[in-house]
Amino acid sequence: MVHFVGAGPGAVDLITVRGQRLLSEADVVIYAGSLVNPELLSLCREDTERYNSAEMDLPEILETMKQATEEGKEIVRLHTGEPSLYGAVREQMDGLDRLGIPYDSCPGVTAAFGAAAQLNMEFTLPGVSQSLILTRLEGRTLVPVYESMESLAAHQCSMAIYLSAGMLPELARKLMIGGRSGDTPVAVIYKATWPEEKRVHTTISRMAEEAAKAGIDRTAVVLVGDAVIGSGYQNSRLYDPAFETGFRTARETGQE
DSSP states (O other): OOEEEEEESOGGGSSSHHHHHHHHOEEEEEEGGGGGGGHHHHHHHTTOOEEEGGGGOHHHHHHHHHHHHHTTTTTTEEEEEEEEOOOOHHHHHHHHHHTTTEEEOOOOOHHHHHHHHTTTTOSTTTTTSSSSSEEEOOSOOOOOOGGGGHHHTOOOOEEEEESSSGGGGHHHHHHHHTTTTOOEEEEEETTSSSSEHHHHHHHEHHHHHHHTTTTOSSEEEEEESGTTTSSSSOOOOGGGGOOOOOOOOOOOOOOO
């Protein structure tokens, strides 16, 4: 069996309990190179075989899985963050289907949520934004034309932008073409939750300059929107004393 496991955003203790158990039981671990905190491998047994997928291509990864399966071994494919986001897992799963090898998935905490936790922020503030867009700039992997940064920026909601830290001038340009003000708050988080994490709080118009000063040009998530600074929001109705729920009756507060 192959278990696709999300390693989480970086901190060792942010892997799920299930993911930790699967790592501790694995005979073979194929991990995503420098994107996975190497301390996570300490959760493996000493005799666990370990392969760095950064040094492998898809046929090599599948062949390693095939050989291990034929030997009756349990395999963990350890991906960074949450495997369903930019993890290239579908092509691996399709390859396993062709080989008749069973697999399952264990979710992980994605970088956007690790970064939000580090900032103690809420993406969906009432009166500010009730939606979150997870996206990326086009690079070697093409982006569908209807998912262009310009068209997504037009929604004016919270955004978490992956795989774009090396193209921040282009990102800023496209966000502003899409209608975002140059003064829109931005946080650029390098290796969120890792010991070497760096944070830059800035605006769209200044993010390229400020990130360059901080030496951030890769392995960062860019959070965009007024929710980044957490101001100008309305209180949720969920905890409003005058709001009745199935668990709580409304009460008068004496406020107009």
